[in-house]
Amino acid sequence: MTPDCTTRRPNDAHHRDAGLLPAALDLAAAGVPVLPLRAGKTPFGNCPACRDSVCGDRPNMRAAGPCTCPAPCHGWAAATTDPHVLTSPPWIAAWRQAVAVAYHPGGAGVTVVDLDDAAAMQWAREALPATRTVRTTRGEHWIYAGTMRSANAVRPGVDVKSLMQYARWLGPGTGVMARLSTSVVASLRKEETTPARGQVVSSLPARATWDRTVATGCRHTERYVRTGLERGLAMVRARTESGAGSQAFGVARFLAAQHTPCPGPCGLDAIGEEITAAAVSVGVPEAYARRAVTNGLETAMGRVA
Template sequence: MTHPSNEARERPLSDALRLAAHGVPVLPLSRTKTPFKNCHACEQNLCGGRPNMKQPGPCRCPHPCHAWAAATKDPAVLTSRAWTLAWEQATAAAYHPGGAWLTVVDLDDADAVAWARESLPPTRTVPTTRGEHWLYLGPMRSANAVRPGVDIKSRMSYVRWLGPGAGAMAPLPDAVRALAEQEETTSAPGEVVSSPRAAAVWDSSVATGCRHTSQYVRTGLGRGVAKVRSHTESGAGSQAFGVARFLAKQHEQCPGPCGLDALADVIVAAAMSVGVPEPYARRAVANGLNTASGRAA
C-alpha cells in the first residue's frame, strides 16, 4: 500500500496558509474533493449552524464543520489541533469566493467555455479538469445550472483551489448577475407562478430495470423534496438541481430503465410550490439529471 508523502500531505495546508495571508477564507477538502462531514455535535445542523450562514446560528465548533461556512483566514484556526486531522487527510484546499469578494463562473465543459468566450468579458481564468473557472471581482449569490455546464460560485459556496490562473480580474459584469436572476424566488402572497402538471407516479411499472427497492427510492426522494421546499426565500431551483443530480447518481449502476422522469416531475413540483417558475425548475432538474449521467442538457 502506498502512503502519501509528507510533501503531498502538507501541500493543501501550505496552499491554504498562503491564500489566507492574502485575505482569502479557506477550508480543507476530503478525498472526494468535498468538505469534511460535520462532527457529531453538528450533524443535521443540530448546533444551529455557523453564524455566517444564511440562517445565523450559535455554532462555535472548533472543527471544520458546515462546509463553506467554516472557511477562515485565521492561521491560528487553520493550524489548530481541531483542524490538524482534516489537513492530514485533505487532498486539496478550497476557498470561499464570496468571502474574498469574488465570483467564480464554473464552466464545466468545452461548450460552456466557448459560450463564455463569446458572451462574457475576459477575466482571470483557471484551467480545470474539464473546463475553466472565470474569476470576477465582486460577490453575488451562488446558483447552479444557470445554463448547461455553467454554475456560479460566490456567496454560500466553495471552490477547489487549482492555482492562481492567468489574466487580470475584471469587475463582476451585469451579464453574470443576470444569469442568477433567471431564478425568481418566492412569489408575492397570492401570486401564481404556474400550475404544475400532475406528478407521475414512481413504481415498478416505470422502473423495470431499477436495482433499488421502492422504499429506498421514495425515502431518498422524500428527503430531497423536503430540502427543496425548505428554501422558501431563495435557492429552491439550485436545490432542485442538487437533489436531481444526487438521485440520478444513485441509479448509475442500474441496468435501467429507472423511471427518472417520474422522479423529476416530483422535484419540479416541489420547486414550483415555493415559487420557482416552471421553465426554470424543469431546466434545473433536467441539468441535474444530465450532469450526473455525463450529458449536457
Template sequence: MTHSTPTRRDRSQPQPTQPLAVALALASRGVPVLPLRVGKAPFNNCPACAKNACGGRPNMKQAGPCTCPHPCHAWAAATTNPDVLTSTAWATAWRQAAAVAYHPAGVRLTVVDLDHADAITWAHAHLPPTRTVPTTRGQHWIYVGTMPTAHGVRPGVDIKSRMAYARWLGPGTGRMAPLPDAVRALAVRQEANPLRAGLASSPSTRAAWDRSVATGCRHTDSYVRTGLENGLALISAHTESGAGSQTFQVARFTAAQHGQCPGPCGLNALGEEMVAAAVAVGVPEPYARRAVTNGMGLAPRSEA
C-alpha cells in the same frame, strides 16, 4: 575541514503539509480557506455538528450557535485565521487533505465554473473575458463582485460565490473583470414552458402601482405606466423560453430609471406586475420573484 551543525527540526510542532502551506499563504493575503478531502468535498461534520444539530455557524443562511473548533459546515468553516488553520482540531483534516478550497464571496469574487469544452465555447461567445484558471476538465472564470450561488444554470456551468466554496487551482491568468449582468442573469434564468397545472402559481397578491405608493417619484404617471407596459410586453413575448431572464432585465432597467428619485417610487408594486407577467408564461413564482429582486438590486435606487 569544519562542518556546519545541521539545524534540528522541532518535532514538537506539526510541520505544514503542502495543502496547509498553500492555505496559510492564501490566508495571509486575506483569502478564507478550508481543506478538501479526496473527491473535492469538504470534510464531514464532527459528531457534535452532525445533521446540523449545533444550529450551524453564525455566518450561514440560518445563523446558529456553533462554536465548534473543527472544520465543520463546509464553506462556512473557511477562515483566514492562521491559529485556527494550524490548530489541533484541524490537524487531522490537513493530514488527509487532497486540496484547498476558498470562499469566493469572502474576497468579493464570483467563480463561473465551466465543466467542459462546450461550456467554455459558450462562455467565449457570451461572457466578457476575465481571469481564467484551468481545471481538470474545464476552466474557472473569475469576476470581481458577489452574487447568489447557483448550480446548473446551463449545461456544464455552475456559479460559485456566496455560501459556496471553489477549489484553489492557482492564480490563473488575465485581468479580472467586474461581474457582468450576463452572469447575474444566469442565476435567475428559468426557461419558461407553456403553462401547465402545477408548474407555476399565480401571485396571491398584486399591488397596483399608482401615485399613492409613489409620492417621491420624479416621473410622470404616463412615463411610469408606459415603461411598465413595455416591460410587461417583453416578458409576455417569451412564451417558449427566456421569460425569467427577460424579467431580470426589465427589473434592472426599471430600477435604473428611478435611481435619482428621492423616493418612494412604488417599485414593489411595479415588481409585482413583472412577477405576474412572468408567471403567466410559465415561470415558477419563486424564480420570477428572484429575477425581480436581483434585477432591482443591481442599480442604486430609492426605497420602494
C-alpha cells in the same frame, strides 16, 4: 483576493511539511478564506454536535446561527484566514486526510464562474467579458472581482460560486481580473428554456403541502391561500414548452407579497415547495426551479441583496 499569494506563512517547521497546509496558510495570509477537501473533493462532514444543523449553524450561513465549532464543519461557512484555527488540532487532523485546498470566493471578494465543458466555455467567450481564468480538470474557472448569490446549473455546464459556495484552489490563473458588472450578472441569471416533455432532469420524491399547521401567524383564511396557490400552480404547469421557470418566479413573488402584512409565520417555505414541484413536473431542472422560486419569495419579502 490576491491570487498570487506572495505573502509567506509563519516560519513553523512543523507545518511547513504538512502537505496542503502550507498552501492554505499562504492563501490565508493573502486574505483568502480556506478549508480542506477530503477524498471526492468535498468538504469534511460535520461533527456529531453539528450534524443535521442541531448546532443552529454558523453566523455567516443563510439561516444564521450561534455555532462556533472548532472543527471544519459546515463546508464553505467554516473557511477562515485565521492561522491559529488552520493549525488547531481539529483542523490538523483534517489536513492530514485532505486531498485538496478549497477557498470561499465570497469571503475573498470574488465570484467564480465554473465552466465544466467546451460548450460552456464557448458560451462564456461569447457572453462574458474576459477576466482571469484558471484551468480545471474539465474546463475553466473565470474569476471576477465582486460577489453575488451562488447558484448551480445557471445553464448547462455553468455554476456560479461566490457568497455561499466553495471552489477548489487550482492556482492563481492568468489574465487581468474584471469587475463583476451588471451585464455579467444579467448574463448569469438568464433563464434557460423549459426542456421538452420526456427530458425532465430531476424530480421531487414528495411534495410538501401548505396548510394551517405551518402558517400559525398568517392572517388569511386557508381557503384564500389554497385558492391563490392552486391558480398559481396551474399557471406554472401550463408552461409546457418554455418559461415555466420565469412563471414559477412570478407566482412565488406574487403569492409571497400577499403575506407581507402578516405577523408570520405564513408557511412560505411549503408554498415554495409546491411551486417548485409544479415547475419540475413540466421539465424545469430542480436546481433552477428552486432558485427561481427562492428568488421570487425573497424579492417579495425584500430580502434580495
